[in-house]
Amino acid sequence: MIETAQNPAFDSTEVGRIDSSLRTPGLLFTISGAFWLFFSGLVGLFSMLKLVAPSLLDWVPFLTYGRVKAVAVNALTHGWATNVAFALVLWIMSRLSERAPDFDIRRFLVVPAGVVYNILVTLGVLGIFWGEGRPFFLLEMPAQVGSGFMICFSLILVWSIIDYCRRKRRSAFISQYYCLGGVFWLVWAFSIAQMIIGREPFAGVIQVVAAGWFSHAYVWAWLTPVALATAYYLLPKLLGLPVENYYLSFFGFWCLAFFALWGGTAELIGGPVPVWIQAMGYVCGFLLILPTTSIAINLLHTTFHPKLTDTEEGKTADIQIRRFNVTWNSPTGRFIVTGAVIFPVFGLLCALDSLPHSREVLQFTYWQDALFLLGVYGFYSMIAFGGIYFMLPRLLGREWPSANLMISHYKYSVIGFITATVCLFWAGSAQGNAIADIDIDNLGIVKASWMPLLCSLAGFLLIFLGQICFLINVLLMACGCSSDSAQTKFGPALLNPTEDGANV
Amino acid sequence: MISRFPIFFLLLFCSAVFPWLILIFKSEKQLLTLTPATLEQEEYLYERNTGNSFDSPDDYAAYISETGGDSAKALKVADSAVPEWETKNNTRAKARQPLLVLKRNVDGEPAYPHFKGGAAANGKSVYQAQGCFHCHTQQVRQKDFGFDIARGWGQRRSVARDYIYDRPVLIGRHRIGPDLANIGSRLDPNDLHKHIYRPPHGSNMPAYPYLYKVQKIRGGSSKHAIAFNKDEYGAPEEGYEVVPKPAANDLVKYLSGLRQDYELPEARFYPKDEPHHGDDHSDDSHVEDEGPKVDPKILSKGKKLYNTAGACVTCHQPNGQGLAAAHFPPLAGSEWVTGSEEVLTRVVLNGIAGPIKVAGKDYGLVPMVPTIWVGWSDDDIAAVLTYIRNEWGNEAALVTPETVGRIRSEVGTRGPWTDAELEPYKNDS
Numbered sequence: 001m002i003e004t005a006q007n008p009a010f011d012s013t014e015v016g017r018i019d020s021s022l023r024t025p026g027l028l029f030t031i032s033g034a035f036w037l038f039f040s041g042l043v044g045l046f047s048m049l050k051l052v053a054p055s056l057l058d059w060v061p062f063l064t065y066g067r068v069k070a071v072a073v074n075a076l077t078h079g080w081a082t083n084v085a086f087a088l089v090l091w092i093m094s095r096l097s098e099r100a101p102d103f104d105i106r107r108f109l110v111v112p113a114g115v116v117y118n119i120l121v122t123l124g125v126l127g128i129f130w131g132e133g134r135p136f137f138l139l140e141m142p143a144q145v146g147s148g149f150m151i152c153f154s155l156i157l158v159w160s161i162i163d164y165c166r167r168k169r170r171s172a173f174i175s176q177y178y179c180l181g182g183v184f185w186l187v188w189a190f191s192i193a194q195m196i197i198g199r200e201p202f203a204g205v206i207q208v209v210a211a212g213w214f215s216h217a218y219v220w221a222w223l224t225p226v227a228l229a230t231a232y233y234l235l236p237k238l239l240g241l242p243v244e245n246y247y248l249s250f251f252g253f254w255c256l257a258f259f260a261l262w263g264g265t266a267e268l269i270g271g272p273v274p275v276w277i278q279a280m281g282y283v284c285g286f287l288l289i290l291p292t293t294s295i296a297i298n299l300l301h302t303t304f305h306p307k308l309t310d311t312e313e314g315k316t317a318d319i320q321i322r323r324f325n326v327t328w329n330s331p332t333g334r335f336i337v338t339g340a341v342i343f344p345v346f347g348l349l350c351a352l353d354s355l356p357h358s359r360e361v362l363q364f365t366y367w368q369d370a371l372f373l374l375g376v377y378g379f380y381s382m383i384a385f386g387g388i389y390f391m392l393p394r395l396l397g398r399e400w401p402s403a404n405l406m407i408s409h410y411k412y413s414v415i416g417f418i419t420a421t422v423c424l425f426w427a428g429s430a431q432g433n434a435i436a437d438i439d440i441d442n443l444g445i446v447k448a449s450w451m452p453l454l455c456s457l458a459g460f461l462l463i464f465l466g467q468i469c470f471l472i473n474v475l476l477m478a479c480g481c482s483s484d485s486a487q488t489k490f491g492p493a494l495l496n497p498t499e500d501g502a503n504v
Numbered sequence: 505m506i507s508r509f510p511i512f513f514l515l516l517f518c519s520a521v522f523p524w525l526i527l528i529f530k531s532e533k534q535l536l537t538l539t540p541a542t543l544e545q546e547e548y549l550y551e552r553n554t555g556n557s558f559d560s561p562d563d564y565a566a567y568i569s570e571t572g573g574d575s576a577k578a579l580k581v582a583d584s585a586v587p588e589w590e591t592k593n594n595t596r597a598k599a600r601q602p603l604l605v606l607k608r609n610v611d612g613e614p615a616y617p618h619f620k621g622g623a624a625a626n627g628k629s630v631y632q633a634q635g636c637f638h639c640h641t642q643q644v645r646q647k648d649f650g651f652d653i654a655r656g657w658g659q660r661r662s663v664a665r666d667y668i669y670d671r672p673v674l675i676g677r678h679r680i681g682p683d684l685a686n687i688g689s690r691l692d693p694n695d696l697h698k699h700i701y702r703p704p705h706g707s708n709m710p711a712y713p714y715l716y717k718v719q720k721i722r723g724g725s726s727k728h729a730i731a732f733n734k735d736e737y738g739a740p741e742e743g744y745e746v747v748p749k750p751a752a753n754d755l756v757k758y759l760s761g762l763r764q765d766y767e768l769p770e771a772r773f774y775p776k777d778e779p780h781h782g783d784d785h786s787d788d789s790h791v792e793d794e795g796p797k798v799d800p801k802i803l804s805k806g807k808k809l810y811n812t813a814g815a816c817v818t819c820h821q822p823n824g825q826g827l828a829a830a831h832f833p834p835l836a837g838s839e840w841v842t843g844s845e846e847v848l849t850r851v852v853l854n855g856i857a858g859p860i861k862v863a864g865k866d867y868g869l870v871p872m873v874p875t876i877w878v879g880w881s882d883d884d885i886a887a888v889l890t891y892i893r894n895e896w897g898n899e900a901a902l903v904t905p906e907t908v909g910r911i912r913s914e915v916g917t918r919g920p921w922t923d924a925e926l927e928p929y930k931n932d933s
Contacts, residue, residue: 050710051680051708052708054703054707054708054709054710054711055710055711058710058711058712058713059713059714060714061714064634064635064710064712065635065638065639065710066634066635066636066637066638066639067634067635069635069638070635070638131632131633131634132633133632133633133635134632134672135632135635135637135672135673135674135676136672137677197672200671201671201672203668203669203671204664204665204667204668204670204673205664205667205673205675207671207672207673208673208675212677267677269649270645270646270649270650271643271645271662271675272643272661272662272663272664272666272667272675273664274664356649360649360650361650363650364641364676364677364678364679365678365679366680368677368678431679431680435651435655435679436651438651438654438655442681442682442707443704443706443707446680446706446707446708447706450708
């Protein structure tokens with residue numbers, strides 16, 4: 001299907017055979033993901049614009065704020081995040097099973113699942129535009145679409161289990177744990193939510209309990225494990241070092257397994273649901289600091305302060321600096337290190353945000369939007385970008401077409417999401433404090449958050465520019481364009497190629 | 505590492521228990537007492553199927569043609585209005601509107617919340633389709649958590665029961681705009697229309713002009729047009745009027761019905777201007793305003809008996825208003841109830857037939873015959889009578905078991921009374 005550059009290593013090694021067998025599904029998920037990312041950036045920018053200029057295009061029914069907001073969020077999560085997570089899960093699971101398939105049964109599972117999934121996302125987005133959306137966060141797509149999702153998710157799960165079972169080593173890598181756990185939790189959380197809020201929803205507030213539970217599980221038990229699997233797989237690879245503490249990584253996994261699924265009902269604090277559900281939500285939400293800190297310590301220690309001994313390579317400090325430079329100069333390393341640094345910030349803010357004291361003021365404000373953006377864009381997407389920058393050249397056997405687009409992508413994304421997130425945090429606290437002051441009327445509340453929202457527009461614009469760069473790069477890559485300068489060797493794409501570049 | 509793998513699945517399975525735990529919800533007591541739809545629903549049948557309150561099908565057709573629709577089709581719709589419980593095979597309707605309604609929640613408590621069908625249900629899907637829930641919540645948090653009560657968004661906290669009919673539940677998770685749990689009590693329909701057509705200046709709510717039609721006034725202005733003050737913000741230019749399309753009408757019907765202005769045993773109104781301490785459930789000390797001079801034990805016993813399935817509540821309703829459409833007279837404010845105990849006791853013991861007049865209004869044939877209370881003791885009957893004489897604003901002396909016993913032995917078994925037969929007893933004290 002895709003013409004690849006001739007590379008002797010490509011078919012002669014086991015790794016090369018694994019990569020080439022995943023070319024079609026990997027490319028399918030990545031390109032659709034990049035497209036949905038672009039789309040969500042466009043619609044999201046428009047929805048933010050609607051907040052500061054509400055009369056914009058208000059005679060067009062499908063461009064009303066309530067619909068574009070839902071479309072932007074769903075295109076970002078179900079469109080971009082899940083698509084790309086599938087690509088990464090498939091690839092990491094295959095790589096770590098260390099066995100190229102004799103008979104490629106996976107194509108029959110994965111490629112149809114991917115095609116159907118993207119058709120369903122399209123239908124779901126059209127459904128929301130049409131006015132058939134459901135009122136639950138991350139479950140806005142019509143119920144029929146959700147049932148279809150279930151089939152696709154299950155196929156991916158079956159594939160992951162097959163790949164796990166046919167692994168070469170008896171022991172398993174931490175990344176395999178995260179991938180398999182993530183897919184499992186996704187299938188499960190989604191099926192429960194779909195059962196409760198399906199075409200014939202259960203009576204009463206159990207619907208919102210299920211919805212809150214699902215939206216939290218989606219971020220913490222699906223996107224987070226995939227991002228962590230990617231980081232745990234690629235960071236040591238780039239650094240040429242093992243993970244700092246093998247057992248701490250498993251401790252982090254089990255903590256996440258315990259608490260990630262349970263914290264979702266914290267968003268119902270004070271709401272019309274039994275108090276034990278709220279209490280469970282904020283206790284487990286707060287206890288997310290356990291997996292957050294253990295995982296973050298492990299990842300960041302590996303990156304910034306690895307255990308090294310003086311060897312013939314030179315002094316410890318020199319090796320460390322040299323290795324870190326290599327990492328930082330590769331797009332993969334740069335994105336993943338950024339995501340790994342954002343992760344503890346996101347996790348700790350989430351844990352603090354679960355507490356009733358902060359919920360009392362910030363519960364219904366832009367603060368929650370900011371946290372979501374920080375998690376899905378700052379943490380997950382950053383690592384996913386890194387993963388794609390590493391994966392795609394290996395699947396296709398050629399180098400990225402443009403290093404400049406990568407640099408722009410990184411700069412725009414990082415500056416953009418930091419601006420947008422900080423402004424939304426500002427907007428959220430301004431709004432929350434205005435609501436808390438009962439002398440301020442409804443228009444006063446709107447006025448309080450107007451300025452920060454206007455500032456956050458700049459951030460969303462930058463994010464969108466970064467997404468355009470990414471889309472162009474991915475499309476050029478898929479079309480076979482490849483820059484001559486970067487095509488020096490079959491290795492990682494480097495922003496500033498150095499002699500150390502051939503370490504992977 | 506392989507030895508850990510079984511634990512992996514074990515833990516996955518354990519976390520699977522959680523979703524099932526929350527299903528305990530489904531078996532809560534108030535969800536179990538479901539009874540089929542009654543006449544009460546049929547009463548607003550017409551209104552439900554037309555989406556607005558109209559005097560006649562012609563009136564409805566005129567409105568439809570005014571807003572650009574097909575009047576012949578509209579007449580057909582108005583004529584073919586059927587109760588929704590006959591649309592059982594329509595899964596879509598079934599999913600959106602429950603076929604069963606809650607008659608009574610907890611013994612002795614009124615049957616709140618009311619099931620909202622028809623125009624309000626249509627309006628709810630309009631609300632959902634526009635994505636209103638992205639900016640508005642519909643939940644009032646308790647007084648000592650958040651500022652909802654202080655901002656005047658409700659008189660009490662919202663509880664799970666308020667949402668029992670909502671499919672889907674629209675409690676929302678963002679407050680870019682104010683909470684709407686009680687918007688029906690705060691704004692009247694005309695203000696709601698104005699707000700949706702053109703939100704106030706400075707608000708970041710989008711306008712919904714596509715739900716309205718601006719048209720030239722021909723002859724008289726339409727009676728459905730939004731009433732604007734002169735030179736008001738959003739008012740159309742001279743000679744034009746803004747008429748809501750059916751979707752806007754439904755939406756406003758739905759919003760007008762959003763009011764949690766009833767008390768529930770688990771959520772009483774907060775006392776006005778008093779600091780609130782502790783959680784809501786400690787607030788059971790709420791005392792009815794009426795009837796302090798009667799022993800509260802008798803009143804609560806009477807209330808329980810009144811609300812027994814098949815007894816008084818069946819026809820006279822929990823609020824004592826009766827059902828005018830079915831010729832069930834009200835008990836609240838009725839001179840029959842607060843008047844002579846001789847008459848009241850006789851009516852309850854033997855029933856009453858024939859045309860009567862209650863609170864100045866004629867009631868045709870009242871088919872009241874004693875049913876399950878035939879077997880009740882004198883104590884029970886006296887308690888019920890005392891209760892209805894001291895509830896819903898009624899005030900009258902209590903009825904003693906002795907009186908009931910005396911009258912029971914006097915009248916024996918006989919058919920229902922008529923107005924004329926009861927005349928001699930009316931002036932007995």
